[in-house]
Amino acid sequence: xxxxxxxxxxxxxxxxxxxxxxxxxxxxxxxxxxxxxxxxxxxxxxxxxxxxxxxxxxxxxxxxxxxxxxxxxxxxxxxxxxxxxxxxxxxxxxxxxxxxxxxxxxxxxxxxxxxxxxxxxxxxxxxxxxxxxxxxxxxxxxxxxxxxxxxxxxxxxxxxxxxxxxxxxxxxxxxxxxxxxxxxxxxxxxxxxxxxxxxxxxxxxxxxxxxxxxxxxxxxxxxxxxxxxxxxxxxxxxxxxxxxxxxxxxxxxxxxxxxxxxxxxxxxxxxxxxxxxxxxxxxxxxxxxxxxxxxxxxxxxxxxxxxxxxxxxxxxxxxxxxxxxxxxxxxxxxxxxxxxxxxxxxxxxxxxxxxxxxxxxxxxxxxxxxxxxxxxxxxxxxxxxxxxxxxxxxxxxxxxxxxxxxxxxxx
Numbered sequence: 049x050x051x052x053x054x055x056x057x058x059x060x061x062x063x064x065x066x067x068x069x070x071x072x073x074x075x076x077x078x079x080x081x082x083x084x085x086x087x088x089x090x091x092x093x094x095x096x097x098x099x100x101x102x103x104x105x106x107x108x109x110x111x112x113x114x115x116x117x118x119x120x121x122x123x124x125x126x127x128x129x130x131x132x133x134x135x136x137x138x139x140x141x142x143x144x145x146x147x148x149x150x151x152x153x154x155x156x157x158x159x160x161x162x163x164x165x166x167x168x169x170x171x172x173x174x175x176x177x178x179x180x181x182x183x184x185x186x187x188x189x190x191x192x193x194x195x196x197x198x199x200x201x202x203x204x205x206x207x208x209x210x211x212x213x214x215x216x217x218x219x220x221x222x223x224x225x226x227x228x229x230x231x232x233x234x235x236x237x238x239x240x241x242x243x244x245x246x247x248x249x250x251x252x253x254x255x256x257x258x259x260x261x262x263x264x265x266x267x268x269x270x271x272x273x274x275x276x277x278x279x280x281x282x283x284x285x286x287x288x289x290x291x292x293x294x295x296x297x298x299x300x301x302x303x304x305x306x307x308x309x310x311x312x313x314x315x316x317x318x319x320x321x322x323x324x325x326x327x328x329x330x331x332x333x334x335x336x337x338x339x340x341x342x343x344x345x346x347x348x349x350x351x352x353x354x355x356x357x358x359x360x361x362x363x364x365x366x367x368x369x370x371x372x373x374x375x376x377x378x379x380x381x382x383x384x385x386x387x388x389x390x391x392x393x394x395x396x397x398x399x400x401x402x403x404x405x406x407x408x409x410x411x412x413x414x415x416x417x418x419x420x421x422x423x424x425x426x427x428x429x430x431x432x433x434x435x436x437x438x439x440x441x442x443x444x445x446x447x448x449x450x451x452x453x454x455x456x457x458x459x
Contacts, residue, residue, distance in 0.1 A: 118456060119193045120138060121136050123196075124142060127142070131175070133434055136438075142171070143196060145167050147170075148173050161180060165183070166184075166195045168205070208413055211451075219253075220252070220255040220273065224248070233254060234257060236258070239260050247265040250269070258275055259352065261362070269446065273319075279322070279323070281383060288311055306444070313387075320393060322390050324404075326360075326382065327352065382400055384403065389439050390408065391449065408437070
């Protein structure tokens with residue numbers, strides 16, 4: 049088992065909207081235990097708004113423009129146990145890494161960064177001396193590649209931006225769709241969308257003014273903003289461009305081709321936290337893995353908006369050869385694979401069965417990736433089974449995270 053942890057506006061672009069094709073299938077948009085329903089009726093217990101009830105497509109804005117955001121596979125702040133037993137296919141950015149004496153003794157063990165590690169300050173010795181890292185750039189001035197946000201504190205140090213609900217409301221144009229209803233632009237209240245048959249469909253950007261439970265297959269390209277996000281089962285695109293070539297130039301070209309081909313791509317943003325798998329209180333309450341400087345986030349909810357038994361019922365039953373001694377209940381809601389780029393304003397917690405695969409990347413001040421797979425693998429330092437793959441479409445102009453552009457301007 050290993051842990052990784054880390055420590056945390058002013059203008060907006062006009063956002064885009066797009067036409068969403070109709071879907072016939074099994075996405076579930078309510079907060080009840082999964083079972084077969086009449087697809088022509090709205091699910092009982094779902095709080096509907098006029099936006100939710102709107103069916104069909106929306107006109108694309110002629111002013112929609114591409115975004116170029118997030119040039120790294122991982123962007124984080126302040127770590128103690130840093131990047132162990134993991135392969136990162138892409139670059140990494142660190143905001144105010146901790147000094148050597150705060151690093152976990154196993155930091156850097158079994159790590160491979162197939163790119164450059166950028167830092168706003170000195171790179172800890174355990175990483176700068178790691179033979180697995182391709183190169184390091186300490187005290188990086190955010191020059192050639194724009195790695196870090198534009199926001200700074202009173203002392204002039206780069207910090208993660210504070211994104212509020214007010215910055216999101218009225219700024220999204222897009223659709224999130226299943227066979228039972230369509231969310232257009234905004235949904236008021238908590239929402240559960242778990243595909244157990246036909247894929248979820250996403251097109252453009254939507255704001256969930258509440259907590260989101262999501263999982264299953266999806267198709268389309270779009271961003272979902274929410275208060276807190278719980279990924280209850282493997283989240284997979286139907287057609288994705290992963291993996292990308294190891295050469296950055298070739299990878300960006302493939303990214304351009306993937307944007308043109310409209311390969312499936314999901315981009316998730318939370319005002320609070322993102323939990324992948326089961327939200328185990330034992331790890332959430334263990335302050336050893338949190339950076340002391342991180343203030344409490346009023347948006348953050350540790351528990352999903354549906355009962356745990358329903359949460360587990362949505363999950364996929366997995367055969368966990370290695371699960372870190374998790375209880376049987378927890379093993380029922382573990383996640384191996386996510387095809388999405390994740391942005392968490394507070395923390396990212398991932399509990400996985402055997403190994404994890406993130407196709408996209410993540411931004412989060414605090415992180416705990418919990419897994420025991422590589423810890424007992426004698427070949428872990430040669431080829432880690434846990435992998436984070438960067439979505440090079442973010443360098444090629446995919447339409448994503450439009451509301452965040454003012455904080456992470458690339459050009």
